[in-house]
Amino acid sequence: MTPFKLSDQLIEEIELLIESKNDTALQNMFGEFHYADVAEIIHELNLEEATYIIKLLESDKTSDVLAELDEDVREQILENMSAKEIAEELGELDTDDAADIIAELSRERAQEVIAQIEDEEHAKDIVELLRYDENSAGGLMAKELVKVNENWNVLKCVKEMRIQAEHVTRVHSIYVVDDDEKLKGRLSLKDLLTTSTKTQISEVYIPKVDYVKVTDKAEEVAKLMQKYDLEAVPVVDELGRLAGRITIDDIVDVIKEEADKDYQLAAGITQEVEADDSIIELTRARLPWLVLGLIGGLGSVFILEGFEEIMVNPSYRGLFFYTPLIAAMAGNVGVQSSAIIVQGLANDVVKGSLLNRLVKEVSLTLINGSVLACLIVIFGFLMDNPINFSLTIAISMMTVIVVAALIGTFIPIILHKKGIDPAIATGPFITTSNDIFGIFLFFYIAKLILGF
Structure with missing residues (x-):
């Protein structure tokens, strides 16, 4: 076609x-x-x-x-x-x-x-x-499905299935219930076709079946279906009775909506909006994070004022020219770390000891920081900067990178444990916080080493 x-x-x-x-x-x-x-x-x-x-x-x-x-x-x-x-x-x-x-x-x-x-x-x-x-799973499910009673024989089962199938667009599974409509298992089409018509369904159905409850969150349903490659999953009510089924097309929509939402949060947009929404709606979604960025920027101003003695010392005045570099590196490293953690949390692969994750993240950032620090020293040599000046910038940047990585790693985990969407931590929140910490650490470490 x-x-x-x-x-x-x-x-x-x-x-x-x-x-x-x-x-x-x-x-x-x-x-x-x-x-x-x-x-x-x-x-x-x-x-x-x-x-x-x-x-x-x-x-x-x-x-x-x-x-x-x-x-x-x-x-x-x-x-x-x-x-x-x-x-x-x-x-x-x-x-x-x-x-x-x-x-x-x-x-x-x-x-x-x-x-x-x-x-x-x-x-x-x-x-x-x-x-x-x-x-919720109840809000996602459809009532159209094919179900059979465990007490039927194969012949009656086939007759009932023909009636039910008229109202079902696509038959993914045949579910087995008892007289109280409680989910017991699923029926293999192969077993149905190769079994005597007089055989009871209770003798051939498969008791093991993945299911979700009507109150389960849509994201949990998506994880289950993704993990076990399910095309459809049955939904049971509070009493274990078969209530409906959720198909893969509904879950794809959930995943897409969640991805759109996380992308907007990462960009500093607090609610779901589209390009053709009204100016008021777009402003309401964007302004809060812009205000946060403004507050963060003002915080950086106060930090710089606290080290204004550098400006009157010709030997160290050049440190100010490296401020954008330090802030950018802090923001970049923080966003990289948080993005990986948020993705891992979304896919349910962030597991294990926090101490092990701490060691791993510190080791990674020390390697990256060492390479970047060497490049800074080489740059300082080419620019004829004093060696202590270049080393100060290199050490400060390594420290800032480690701190930014730790913030980017643990803020999403903490937010997730508190029930807050960790995608917030990949946007202006993490960038602004790392900018402030980065600038403060840069000048504080420089003051300790150079002694101004």
């Missing part, structure tokens, strides 16, 4: 067809597109055109398109649709996607839409999912 490629020519053609209300041509054209490609096209149309396309095409396609759209675009389109039209779209979606869209509506609007859903069981499942936190 040739990959879809959006072009200005295609958009212009679609806009002309909409303007002339050539519905047949539009239906034929969009009939060849994947729903993800249709969503990409919708993003390039204005609101009126996008709504026209959504209402024109069949719900079995546009429902997936709506689920694929950015929240802001989807919200605008839904405002132009009646409760009945929205209900028809949701009736074609899996319960998890339908619940996500319902959750974006106002309470009154959501009630109107739910009341218009013809399939009462589908509506009931959606309402049940809405009671869970969106960042």
